[in-house]
Amino acid sequence: MISRCFRGISALSRHSCSLILRGLSTASASTSEKPETSRINLCTAVNEALAIALENNKRALVFGEDVSFGGVFRCTAGLLQRFGKERVFNTPLSEQGIVGFGIGAASLGCTSIAEIQFADYIYPAFDQIVNEASKYRYRSGGEFNCGGLTIRAPYGAVGHGGHYHSQSPEGFFTHVPGIKVVMAGGPADAKGLLLSAIQDPDPVIFFEPKMMYRTAVEEVPKGEYTIPLGKAKVKRKGTDITLVGWGQQVAVLEKAAALCLEHHDISCEVIDLRTLLPWDVAAVEDSVNKTGRLLVSHEAPITSGFGAEVTATITTRCFARLESPPARICGYDTPFPLVYEPIYMPTARKIIDAVQHSLKY
Amino acid sequence: MALLRGGREKVCQLFKSHTTRHSSVSHRCFSAEPAPKESDDSITVTVNPFKGHRLEPPSRDVQTNKKELLDMFETMVRMRRTEIAADLLYKQKLARGFLHLADGQEAVPVGIEAALDFKDSMIQSYRDHCTFLGRGGSVKELFAELLGRKDGCARGLGGSMHMYKREHNFFGGIGIVGEQCPLGAGLAFAHKYRSDGHVAMTLYGDGAANQGQLYEAFNMAAIWELPCIFVCENNHYGMGTAERRASKSAAFYTRGDYVPGMWIDGMDSLAVKQGVAFAKQFVLKNGPIVLEMDTYRYHGHSISDPGSTYRTRDEISGIRRARDPIDHIRTLLIENNFAEGSDLKKREKQIKREVEADIEAAKKSEFPPIEDLWNNIYKDGLGAKLRPIEISKPKIQL
Numbered sequence: 001m002i003s004r005c006f007r008g009i010s011a012l013s014r015h016s017c018s019l020i021l022r023g024l025s026t027a028s029a030s031t032s033e034k035p036e037t038s039r040i041n042l043c044t045a046v047n048e049a050l051a052i053a054l055e056n057n058k059r060a061l062v063f064g065e066d067v068s069f070g071g072v073f074r075c076t077a078g079l080l081q082r083f084g085k086e087r088v089f090n091t092p093l094s095e096q097g098i099v100g101f102g103i104g105a106a107s108l109g110c111t112s113i114a115e116i117q118f119a120d121y122i123y124p125a126f127d128q129i130v131n132e133a134s135k136y137r138y139r140s141g142g143e144f145n146c147g148g149l150t151i152r153a154p155y156g157a158v159g160h161g162g163h164y165h166s167q168s169p170e171g172f173f174t175h176v177p178g179i180k181v182v183m184a185g186g187p188a189d190a191k192g193l194l195l196s197a198i199q200d201p202d203p204v205i206f207f208e209p210k211m212m213y214r215t216a217v218e219e220v221p222k223g224e225y226t227i228p229l230g231k232a233k234v235k236r237k238g239t240d241i242t243l244v245g246w247g248q249q250v251a252v253l254e255k256a257a258a259l260c261l262e263h264h265d266i267s268c269e270v271i272d273l274r275t276l277l278p279w280d281v282a283a284v285e286d287s288v289n290k291t292g293r294l295l296v297s298h299e300a301p302i303t304s305g306f307g308a309e310v311t312a313t314i315t316t317r318c319f320a321r322l323e324s325p326p327a328r329i330c331g332y333d334t335p336f337p338l339v340y341e342p343i344y345m346p347t348a349r350k351i352i353d354a355v356q357h358s359l360k361y
Numbered sequence: 362m363a364l365l366r367g368g369r370e371k372v373c374q375l376f377k378s379h380t381t382r383h384s385s386v387s388h389r390c391f392s393a394e395p396a397p398k399e400s401d402d403s404i405t406v407t408v409n410p411f412k413g414h415r416l417e418p419p420s421r422d423v424q425t426n427k428k429e430l431l432d433m434f435e436t437m438v439r440m441r442r443t444e445i446a447a448d449l450l451y452k453q454k455l456a457r458g459f460l461h462l463a464d465g466q467e468a469v470p471v472g473i474e475a476a477l478d479f480k481d482s483m484i485q486s487y488r489d490h491c492t493f494l495g496r497g498g499s500v501k502e503l504f505a506e507l508l509g510r511k512d513g514c515a516r517g518l519g520g521s522m523h524m525y526k527r528e529h530n531f532f533g534g535i536g537i538v539g540e541q542c543p544l545g546a547g548l549a550f551a552h553k554y555r556s557d558g559h560v561a562m563t564l565y566g567d568g569a570a571n572q573g574q575l576y577e578a579f580n581m582a583a584i585w586e587l588p589c590i591f592v593c594e595n596n597h598y599g600m601g602t603a604e605r606r607a608s609k610s611a612a613f614y615t616r617g618d619y620v621p622g623m624w625i626d627g628m629d630s631l632a633v634k635q636g637v638a639f640a641k642q643f644v645l646k647n648g649p650i651v652l653e654m655d656t657y658r659y660h661g662h663s664i665s666d667p668g669s670t671y672r673t674r675d676e677i678s679g680i681r682r683a684r685d686p687i688d689h690i691r692t693l694l695i696e697n698n699f700a701e702g703s704d705l706k707k708r709e710k711q712i713k714r715e716v717e718a719d720i721e722a723a724k725k726s727e728f729p730p731i732e733d734l735w736n737n738i739y740k741d742g743l744g745a746k747l748r749p750i751e752i753s754k755p756k757i758q759l
Contacts, residue, residue, distance in 0.1 A: 065599075065600065065602070066600050066601045066602055068602075069601055069670055069671060072600070072601075072665075072666075090602050090606060090607070092568075092571035092599075092602075092607040092608065093538055093539075093568040093569060093571050093572060093599050093600075093602075093607065094571045094572055094573065096573055097571075097573065117600075120536075120537075121537060121538075123537075124537075124539075124572070124573070124574070159457075160457035160458050160459075161458070161459070162458045162459065162519075162520050162522065162536075163519075163523075163536055164522070164536035164537060165459055332734070332735070332745075333738075334734060334735055334738055335738070337518070337734060338457075338458055338509060338517075338518060338519065338520045339509040339517050339518065339520075339728065339729060340731075340733070340734040343731065343734060343747075344734065
C-alpha cells in the first residue's frame with residue numbers, strides 16, 4: 001500500500017492516476033444553502049466559466065490559436081456554436097500579435113479573453129505584457145487601461161512534455177507590477193477564479209494546470225460564482241509546518257502532508273496561494289506564526305522562482321517566530337528535461353524529506 | 362488547373378470529385394512526361410512549372426538518372442517507414458514526448474539534399490525526422506533519440522523535436538514556431554563572412570509564416586544580402602487551422618515582398634531539386650530568396666491530433682493517390698525501365714526490415730547517465746551534485 005502511494009506520487013505516473021479532490025465547493029456564496037453542483041473536470045469547469053462570461057457580457061471575446069474547433073485541450077468546445085464567429089475566433093500563429101491585439105481591443109472596452117496555446121509559447125508576447133499591458137493605466141495617468149484583458153495559458157508538467165510543453169513561467173510575470181497572476185489548483189477554483197479574472201478591472205494572466213484538465217474531478221457549483229483574487233486558501237489545517245504551493249503542486253503538497261501524518265506523525269498545514277500577484281501575505285504569515293516553519297514548493301526552477309519571494313517576505317515578517325530555516329523544494333536550475341523529468345520534479349518524497357529535516361532542526 | 366498528361370488525367374479527374382471545402386489545397390498532379398532517353402541511364406523529366414516572384418524561374422526540364430532516382434526512392438521509403446514506425450512506438454508508449462510526423466513531405470528533404478551538400482547549413486522547426494535522415498542521420502540514431510537513449514543524436518536529451526547533426530551542419534530541431542528564422546539568417550551571415558561559398562537553408566511552415574520574427578529575418582537578410590534560402594514547407598494546415606483562415610495571403614513565396622520568391626511542387630523531389638539548385642546559385646549572388654514547397658502531411662499535426670477534425674479523409678487519400686512522392690518516383694523508374702515493379706517492392710520490404718532492425722538496436726541502447734541532467738547547461742558545470750534522496754529511483758523510465 002505504501003509503496004504504491006510512493007509510485008503514485010512520483011511525477012511520472014502522477015498524470016495517470018485520477019486525482020479526486022475531496023472537498024466541498026469553494027464558492028463564496030452568500031446564501032446559507034449549499035449551491036447545486038455537478039461533478040466535472042477542470043477542462044469543463046473552464047469551459048463553463050468562458051460560456052458564462054460570453055453569455056453575460058456582450059463585449060466578451062474568446063480568441064487564440066485553434067479555439068474554434070474547441071482548442072487543443074477542448075476548453076473552448078461548443079463556444080463557437082453558441083456565440084458565433086464574431087466573438088469566438090481563431091488567430092494566426094502569432095503570440096505577440098494575439099496579446100497586442102487583445103490589449104488594443106480591451107482598451108476600447110472589449111473583454112478580451114486571449115488563449116496562449118501552451119504557456120511555453122508566451123514569450124513572444126512577453127514584451128506586450130510587460131511593456132504594454134502592465135503599464136497602460138499607469139503611463140496614461142488613469143486615462144486608459146486594458147483591464148478587460150485576460151490571458152489564459154495551460155502550464156506545467158504532464159509527465160512527458162519535454163522542454164516546450166511543460167514550463168511554469170509564472171515567476172517572470174509576478175515581477176511585473178500592473179498585471180495580476182492567477183494559478184488555478186482545481187476545477188471549482190478554476191471556474192470561480194477565471195470568472196473573477198475576467199471581471200477584474202486589471203489585466204490578468206490565468207495559468208491552468210494542464211495535467212489536471214482531465215484528471216482533476218470534483219463537485220463544482222453550477223451557474224455563476226466568483227472567488228476573490230488575492231486570497232489564498234487553507235486546504236488542510238495543521239500545526240507543525242506550513243506548506244505553500246499553487247496550481248498542480250498543491251495536490252503534491254496535500255499528498256505529502258497525508259503521508260507525513262501517517263508515517264511520521266507530523267501535522268502539516270497546506271496553503272494554496274491561488275493568486276500570486278498580488279499574493280495573500282497575511283494568510284501565510286498567520287499560518288507560519290502558528291506553526292513556526294515554512295516550506296514552499298513549485299515546479300519552476302528554484303533560483304528566482306516565486307518561492308524566493310514568499311520565503312523572503314515571510315522570513316522578514318516572522319523572523320522571531322521561525323523555528324527552522326524556510327525550505328524550498330522546487331525544480332532544479334535546468335531547462336525542463338525530457339528524460340529526466342521524474343528526477344527533476346519536486347516530488348512528495350523530496351517534500352517529506354525536507355519536512356522531517358525542518359522538524360529536526 | 363494544373364497540367365494533366367496522359368494517364369494522370371484520369372487520376373486527377375477522380376480526385377477532383379473528392380474536392381472538399383479546403384479548395385486551397387493544391388491538387389496538382391504530376392506532369393512528368395518521360396522524354397526519350399539520351400543515354401541508358403539519364404533522362405529529362407518535365408516537372409510542374411515554377412512560379413516566380415520578382416525573378417525568372419528555372420526551366421521545367423530536370424536532368425536526372427537511374428542512380429539518382431533509385432537513391433531518392435530508397436531514401437524516401439526509409440523516411441516513410443521511419444515515420445510509420447515512430448507512430449507505432451508512441452502508441453506503444455515506448456517513445457514519449459511530442460511527435461510530429463512528416464510522412465507525405467519526404468520529397469522536400471530528398472530534393473533539397475540532391476541540390477545541396479552537407480557544408481550548407483540547415484535549420485528547421487520540430488517536424489524534423491525526415492530532414493534529419495536527409496542530412497545523413499541514421500535511423501538508429503533517430504530511434505535512440507525518440508526512446509531517450511544515449512546513442513540518440515542529441516544523447517537522448519532532446520527527443521523527437523530536437524534532432525541535430527553537427528558534422529553535417531543540421532542545426533535542428535527547434536521547438537518554438539518561427540524561432541529558427543532569425544537563427545537561419547545568422548547562419549547565412551556566417552557563411553558569407555567566411556566566404557565559404559555555402560548557403561543556409563531556413564525551413565518553416567505555413568503556420569510560422571505569420572510570426573513577426575520571420576519578417577525581421579527577411580529584412581535583415583535582404584539588407585545585408587545574406588545567402589539565406591528561406592523555405593516555407595506549406596502543408597496547408599497550421600495545427601488545425603487551414604492556411605486560408607490564418608493568412609490573408611497564402612502565396613507564401615511572395616510574402617517576402619521585396620525578397621524574390623518561387624513556388625515549387627513540393628511533392629515532386631525532382632522539382633524540389635531543380636528549384637533548390639537554382640536557389641543556391643541565386644542567393645550566393647543576390648541575397649535571400651523565399652521558396653514555397655507545396656506539400657502535404659498525411660498524419661495530423663502531432664500524435665495527439667487525429668488530423669481529421671479539420672480536413673476530410675477523402676482529401677488525405679485523394680492527395681495520396683494523385684501526388685504521393687514515393688509513387689511518383691516509382692512510376693518514373695518503372696516507365697523508364699530503370700527497375701521492375703517487383704524489384705522495387707522487394708527493396709521496400711528490405712528497407713522495412715532494416716528499419717525494424719534499427720529500432721531493435723536502438724532499444725538496446727542505454728539511458729543517459731543521471732549526470733546529464735545538469736551537464737551542458739553551461740560549458741563548465743557549476744559543480745552540481747545530487748543527493749540520493751533526490752533520486753527516488755535510479756532507473757529512468759519514459
